[in-house]
Amino acid sequence: MQILITILIGFIALIHVYILWFEMFAWETKGRKIFKKFPKELFAPTKSMAANQGLYNGFLAAGLIWSLLITNEIWQSYVALFFLTCVAIAGIYGALTVERKILFVQTIPATITILLILVF
Numbered sequence: 001m002q003i004l005i006t007i008l009i010g011f012i013a014l015i016h017v018y019i020l021w022f023e024m025f026a027w028e029t030k031g032r033k034i035f036k037k038f039p040k041e042l043f044a045p046t047k048s049m050a051a052n053q054g055l056y057n058g059f060l061a062a063g064l065i066w067s068l069l070i071t072n073e074i075w076q077s078y079v080a081l082f083f084l085t086c087v088a089i090a091g092i093y094g095a096l097t098v099e100r101k102i103l104f105v106q107t108i109p110a111t112i113t114i115l116l117i118l119v120f
Contacts (some may be wrong), residue, residue, distance in 0.1 A: 002057035009080055009111040012087060015105065016066040023054030035099065045095050060087055077117055084110045084117075 022030040027050040028043045063083035071074040091106030 001116065005080075005113060005120070006068060008109065008116070009068055012084070012106075012109050012113065013061045013068075014066035015109075016057045016064070016087070018059040020054045021062060023050045023056075023057065027051065027054075037099065046053070056090075060090070081114060081117055084114050088113050089113065 010038035023033065027047050031043065031050060032038075032043055034042060056106075061081055063079065063086070067076055067080035067083060070079055086109040088107045091102050091108075091110065
């Protein structure tokens with residue numbers, strides 16, 4: 001089960017590295033394809049705000065990657081649980097305020113991984 005948990009944490013970290021990339025570096029190109037409901041004329045003026053959001057997603061990814069490098073199992077779980085909880089909460093907020101699909105991309109995978117860590 002630990003292997004599955006590690007894979008899920010790595011997958012969630014990669015999702016956030018991807019979010020970092022498109023929000024910081026491809027907001028006006030890839031961002032338009034992802035956020036289709038967002039008015040096209042607002043992508044350029046919101047580029048710096050999106051980059052700031054991307055940076056925060058990078059911090060989430062860094063925390064999850066860091067949790068995979070910790071050798072003490074208890075601290076590894078604590079750090080992973082903290083960052084997964086941050087991801088889940090951010091996903092809930094994003095689903096409520098931006099787009100519902102964020103719930104499925106961020107919150108559900110993080111919540112499943114949290115439950116697996118707590119049970120196993």
